[in-house]
Amino acid sequence: MVYVIGCHLTEFNRRKDGSSYRDWVCETFEASLAMSSLERKDIDTLIISNESDFFTFQLNPSTVIADDLGLHKVEIVRVEGGGASGQLAVHQGVKSILSKKSQYVAIIGFDPSASYLPSETVKQLYSNSFDSLTDGMNGVTATALYALSIQLFMKKTGLNETDLANATINNRNNALHNPSAHLKLKHNQQEIFASPVISSPYRRLHCSPLSDGAASLILSNKKPLNRISAPNIIGIGSANDMVNLGARDDIGEFVSKKEAMKKASSMAGIRANEIGFAEVYDAYAGAQFQAIKALGLSSDFLKDFRDGHFSLDGKLPINISGGLMGQGAPVGATGVGQTATCAMLLEGKYHKNLQIKNIPKFALADTHGGVGTLSAVSILKSNI
Amino acid sequence: MKISKKIELNYNISFGKMSKWLTGLTEGFALALKCSLCEKVSFPPQKICTCGSYKNSWIKLSGVAEIVTITSGLDGNYGLVKFEGASTLTVVKLNNFKGTETFGKILKSSSQNPSIIITPTEVK
Numbered sequence: 001m002v003y004v005i006g007c008h009l010t011e012f013n014r015r016k017d018g019s020s021y022r023d024w025v026c027e028t029f030e031a032s033l034a035m036s037s038l039e040r041k042d043i044d045t046l047i048i049s050n051e052s053d054f055f056t057f058q059l060n061p062s063t064v065i066a067d068d069l070g071l072h073k074v075e076i077v078r079v080e081g082g083g084a085s086g087q088l089a090v091h092q093g094v095k096s097i098l099s100k101k102s103q104y105v106a107i108i109g110f111d112p113s114a115s116y117l118p119s120e121t122v123k124q125l126y127s128n129s130f131d132s133l134t135d136g137m138n139g140v141t142a143t144a145l146y147a148l149s150i151q152l153f154m155k156k157t158g159l160n161e162t163d164l165a166n167a168t169i170n171n172r173n174n175a176l177h178n179p180s181a182h183l184k185l186k187h188n189q190q191e192i193f194a195s196p197v198i199s200s201p202y203r204r205l206h207c208s209p210l211s212d213g214a215a216s217l218i219l220s221n222k223k224p225l226n227r228i229s230a231p232n233i234i235g236i237g238s239a240n241d242m243v244n245l246g247a248r249d250d251i252g253e254f255v256s257k258k259e260a261m262k263k264a265s266s267m268a269g270i271r272a273n274e275i276g277f278a279e280v281y282d283a284y285a286g287a288q289f290q291a292i293k294a295l296g297l298s299s300d301f302l303k304d305f306r307d308g309h310f311s312l313d314g315k316l317p318i319n320i321s322g323g324l325m326g327q328g329a330p331v332g333a334t335g336v337g338q339t340a341t342c343a344m345l346l347e348g349k350y351h352k353n354l355q356i357k358n359i360p361k362f363a364l365a366d367t368h369g370g371v372g373t374l375s376a377v378s379i380l381k382s383n384i
Numbered sequence: 385m386k387i388s389k390k391i392e393l394n395y396n397i398s399f400g401k402m403s404k405w406l407t408g409l410t411e412g413f414a415l416a417l418k419c420s421l422c423e424k425v426s427f428p429p430q431k432i433c434t435c436g437s438y439k440n441s442w443i444k445l446s447g448v449a450e451i452v453t454i455t456s457g458l459d460g461n462y463g464l465v466k467f468e469g470a471s472t473l474t475v476v477k478l479n480n481f482k483g484t485e486t487f488g489k490i491l492k493s494s495s496q497n498p499s500i501i502i503t504p505t506e507v508k
């Protein structure tokens with residue numbers, strides 16, 4: 001079994017305090033270590049996730065981070081899979097434990113996505129995170145590619161611009177109660193409809209922000225004696241789809257996510273409809289709907305959304321952290337943070353105004369890179 | 385403390401098998417790969433067909449495409465289009481898009497930035 005014995009997220013925002021990602025990594029690791037009741041020397045494996053050396057100005061960051069954390073003679077690996085990097089790092093940690101090669105694994109995700117480079121440069125780099133020969137050369141942005149995909153999804157499902165606005169309002173409303181969130185904003189529909197169109201139908205307010213931040217987990221192969229409520233990770237799964245949108249079987253659907261979920265639920269031995277809480281990858285307002293549908297979390301996602309079932313007091317709360325849209329997105333930290341959020345919630349330790357009273361049995365963390373190109377999901381189980 | 389650090393990266397990129405395709409774009413035509421087994425035509429070219437075959441040959445498309453859907457805004461005009469003779473759709477940049485066009489013709493792109501750009505047209 002794999003137990004989450006430590007978990008933490010730093011604040012996600014645009015840092016103006018002169019701090020470095022190396023400070024955030026230390027902050028989150030020390031917090032997780034304290035929660036785990038382990039000592040530094042107990043950690044035998046360190047798994048790092050960050051998306052790109054372009055952002056950090058540091059090649060081979062995992063070894064300098066190990067030094068900063070005072071971890072020596074440990075196994076170290078860095079995981080990268082675009083936006084999915086953090087969740088793939090979680091998977092790597094789970095596999096390390098299940099293979100019996102590791103006992104105590106520290107997973108740390110981070111990225112200084114907001115403050116190190118001008119946003120125009122980041123945008124340009126991101127064009128090369130799709131196929132640099134095609135999308136990179138014609139300069140198409142992530143927003144434009146997501147927009148093309150959601151247009152086909154909207155045509156097929158009846159999802160409309162009011163739904164996109166309401167999803168934005170909901171996620172940012174949740175973020176209002178999350179002290180670590182980047183965009184704690186109370187929006188109204190008019191404001192969203194008046195925000196500039198970046199790539200139709202996506203407007204500026206439909207987009208998740210680029211954030212700075214870090215998140216961490218400590219996994220163990222043993223249930224801690226002093227904390228029997230530590231949750232388990234019981235299922236992991238990942239899968240890819242073609243990078244080139246035009247080559248896909250279904251451009252509007254996140255087929256890779258469906259496949260990843262199938263693998264994770266099969267490993268966990270549960271069905272998607274048993275999930276009681278989910279953090280899903282809402283890089284854009286519409287991506288949340290594409291994710292919910294692909295993950296099989298609802299048999300009628302649109303009706304369930306419009307009926308409020310995905311809100312904090314609904315039957316399946318989704319993105320109560322605020323999601324990427326509200327909480328923010330320091331890329332390499334995102335998947336780690338989503339899993340950490342699920343773990344805290346399943347142990348009843350989440351932020352006061354966001355903690356679900358009736359703690360669900362199972363939670364899902366869903367992450368992807370590209371436009372649903374590489375999906376990675378993890379299923380957690382409560383021990384309360 | 386903050387410092388501003390600027391580095392310039394002058395890549396000298398080679399493209400191997402894809403060179404032919406990229407050269408085509410700079411000359412204004414659309415080269416696609418046709419699978420020798422199932423005859424699927426991919427544009428952009430896929431080295432391995434979805435049927436699993438790696439045997440293929442280059443074919444020249446007419447360069448005319450039908451627009452399936454477009455997105456516009458501050459990030460520019462882009463579309464998903466179906467090139468005549470291709471089995472896949474293609475993400476393209478739209479040059480001077482007015483909003484009413486439903487077709488397009490591939491445009492010769494810069495030799496230093498071979499890209500899939502179409503000039504939209506009202507009729508085929």
Ligand SMILES: [Zn+2]
Binds near residue numbers: 423424433436437
């Ligand atoms: Zn074939």
